[in-house]
Amino acid sequence: MEQADTQQDGGANLRWLFIDLNAFFASVEQQLNPDWRGRPVIVRPAISEYSGAIAASYESKAFGVRTGMQTAEARRLCPDLIVAEARPDIYVQIHKQIMKEIDRHAPVWKVGSIDECSCELSGSERQEANAVTLARRIQAGIMKNVGECLRSSIGLAPSRFLAKTACGMKKPAGLTILRANELPGPLLDLPLSRYPGIGSRMRERLAAAGVTDTAGLWAMTAKQARAVWNSIEGERIWRGLHGLDSEPTPEKPPASISHSHVLAQDMRTAEKARAVARRLMVKCGARLRRMGLTGAGISLHLDMGLKGAPRSWDTTGLNRAVAPTQDTFALLAALDHLWRRVEPGLEAGRLSYVGVGVHGLKSVAAFEADLFDIGPDQGGQARSLRLSQTLDALNQRYGKDTVSIGPKAGLPDYIGAKIAFTRIPDEADFYE
Structure with a gap:
């Protein structure tokens, strides 16, 4: 059955759709404050010029403002900056509306965070033309039924890991497809920092093992990846990079x-x-x-x-x-x-x-x-x-x-x- 599906989709093997809401908190504030639309906005967690931005609109990013930057520095770069105080309860309400809208088009498989989720494609949805149509329908549905400022990026790929990676390759409002029969080609110019789960400390450990780019990461064996990570997570990422899924990590009770x-x-x-x-x-x-x-x-x-x-x-x-x-x-x-x-x-x-x-x-x-x-x-x-x-x-x-x-x-x-x-x-x- 899997072989028949692969033949039907031309070898792309698109099994996952991953969606990320672009500059979510800032976009919500622009949606709720029409005068702020098209203007630079950041959201901060506390009334303090030393407080770091937890979200920055794309209009503010054009001035060099970024998430984590102190409010005072952001104002220096962008004198007309609008600074909003975070309203977490509102963001949770909008999140639930968005998840409900996505679920109208495709069942939400897992909510990764307040601004992202994944959907498993099945049957004819795995054909590229249908997957693209579904993705565009979801993007349009969110903007029409939840808010016109709520743009999103979507990744389509054989594995959840690659779908999330693809999702971050074109923002805002992008749609990126990573096909199994083209790997690793589209990834070779992607720096290791752009992969989910590979932070600065892990990049240091990879560099110590002689891996500094995607080509080196792709060339590793699953066993080598597990040794560098010193856990099963290395093998999960290796499998995901190669378009293969792993069993979901068991949910642990909070410590x-x-x-x-x-x-x-x-x-x-x-x-x-x-x-x-x-x-x-x-x-x-x-x-x-x-x-x-x-x-x-x-x-x-x-x-x-x-x-x-x-x-x-x-x-x-x-x-x-x-x-x-x-x-x-x-x-x-x-x-x-x-x-x-x-x-x-x-x-x-x-x-x-x-x-x-x-x-x-x-x-x-x-x-x-x-x-x-x-x-x-x-x-x-x-x-x-x-x-x-x-x-x-x-x-x-x-x-x-x-x-x-x-x-x-x-x-x-x-x-x-x-x-x-x-x-x-x-x-x-x-x-x-």
């Missing part, structure tokens, strides 16, 4: 949850930074309970701006073990212990970033109490845990921070609710 926040200038005091850290830990506690997990340790990470100034430290990360818990009050007590350790070294105006995490996650059902110590949650009956659960219910019903632990301290609405590359927040994240 930790974390939240962080870049501090605006007026938040860079010890008192306000502590309020941010505590609010982030409250959010971690609510997520633990929603996910049915306990944590056995917490972490606190702080940055104090640019390096080089005479001070005792620029960045620090501290950890503290706790008895397995999902009780916000127990987590806050542990956080206060860490904060007392760092507070003497804090410098007003310099503290730029706060991050907290909970580690050692396990299902509540997997918790085994010690014979003489049933832990801070007391088998789910601790008064403070039950109070935490009551706060969850009130905030879910009436809105975030309807009831809060301590003063709100003028914190931003979206504190801790950023969108990570590998995780799309649940709607509940914006109400915790």
